[in-house]
Ligand SMILES: Nc1ncnc2c1ncn2[C@@H]1O[C@H](COP(=O)(O)OP(=O)(O)OP(=O)(O)O)[C@@H](O)[C@H]1O
């Protein structure tokens with residue numbers, strides 16, 4: 468076994484190409500911390516469970532498809548309760564914050580962190596930080612107890628409120644230090660996890676016994692490494708209602724066209740899964756797959772054909788799709804939100820107008836177009852049953868990890884197992900739909916839409932007897948795992 472460690476990376480290597488991308492631990496920078504028996508050992512619910520505690524050497528492989536002689540590859544630390552903990556129950560002073568956009572299940576994660584701390588670990592000092600990162604230094608806190616959070620999982624939104632922008636690392640860590648907080652639970656998307664990494668670095672620089680734990684929230688599914696984030700299933704399910712309405716409207720008119728815009732700023736996972744789930748969609752447009760309107764192989768030609776064949780059609784478009792086309796025809800606003808995310812122009816309105824203009828030309832068809840924008844409806848709802856269970860496991864894993872002294876981690880599902888992932892792995896890139904992946908091919912074959920690839924855009928296939936599979940490190944291989952996580956092949 469080898470160990471390479473610095474404040475950013477902690478790599479443990481083993482035989483046959485085994486690599487553990489480990490998460491930091493409080494003892495990395497505060498040696499000789501005392502340990503205590505895990506209170507779960509005397510918890511009647513768990514004491515009867517054999518092998519309840521995770522073995523210290525348990526790790527989860529990032530890739531589960533392997534070849535006989537291939538390297539064992541990257542692993543992450545398995546999440547779950549440890550025999551020993553690094554906090555006494557009455558010593559813990561935890562806080563929870565939610566940042567970024569809303570996502571179904573946020574309240575469930577808040578509730579379950581509070582309840583896990585109280586009921587599993589006997590912790591009764593938990594604070595809610597209101598209104599995102601800026602709440603650390605500009606707002607009062609709310610004491611959280613199981614009673615206060617009892618039924619919040621039945622409501623959409625976040626009980627603690629959220630915001631964009633306002634991340635001031637020094638002020639936040641000052642506030643953590645001043646309040647005597649020693650476990651910080653940060654729920655949010657890619658931007659939030661970057662902020663969490665900055666907080667962890669500053670906490671470590673100051674040598675504080677403070678755990679920083681991230682719980683990934685992304686309705687867009689744009690966080691890499693993890694199979695999926697909570698709320699995604701709920702959002703895809705809710706999107707069905709909009710697509711069904713678009714289909715009913717389209718079917719009930721001559722040459723009816725339904726256009727549905729779904730969330731997905733930089734990636735089209737919601738649009739792709741909603742389309743695959745629904746089967747009434749004729750064309751799905753996502754940011755990762757550039758498309759064009761006019762001419763041979765373009766969207767408008769396809770629409771003419773589909774309307775002639777079927778008399779109606781439904782288009783699903785992710786909000787980040789076709790932004791290059793919009794900025795060609797509309798003046799680019801180049802506005803950013805408080806977190807620095809580009810503010811997108813409404814592609815749904817734009818495409819609807821372009822379609823209407825096209826078919827209004829003489830000799831074209833009379834189309835009846837209905838545009839449905841359920842953007843905030845798919846995220847402002849409570850988590851569904853499966854997301855609620857998922858949120859519970861994520862919250863419990865975060866609490867187990869924090870009590871065990873791990874820090875600087877995001878927890879998440881990797882190949883169906885709860886793991887602790889170092890922040891840098893989550894923050895190094897964004898997850899995207901890979902259009903050379905089988906999931907996108909499944910979508911194309913279900914809608915029979917054009918691929919919009921020109922003759923020169925084709926994907927080069929090397930003349931090899933055995934094409935390479937997704938065993939090597941790289942974008943495709945990771946995306947294969949993620950985008951197919953619901954449908955292992
Ligand atoms: N690079 C960064 N460093 C430190 N903090 C950041 C960084 N990027 C974003 N943040 C902070 O994280 C918080 C949330 O960021 P953002 O609004 O981008 O949402 P997000 O977490 O990415 O979630 P969503 O998926 O809804 O976009 C904001 O308070 C923002 O200031």
Ligand SMILES: O=P(O)(O)OC[C@H]1O[C@](O)(CO)[C@@H](O)[C@@H]1O
Nearest residue numbers: 567568569686687730731732804
């Ligand atoms: O209007 P808001 O709150 O900035 O959120 C919109 C953005 O949030 C996201 O849902 C990500 O959380 C994006 O898909 C979308 O662009």
Ligand SMILES: [Mg+2]
Nearest residue numbers: 567656657658
């Ligand atoms: Mg984001």
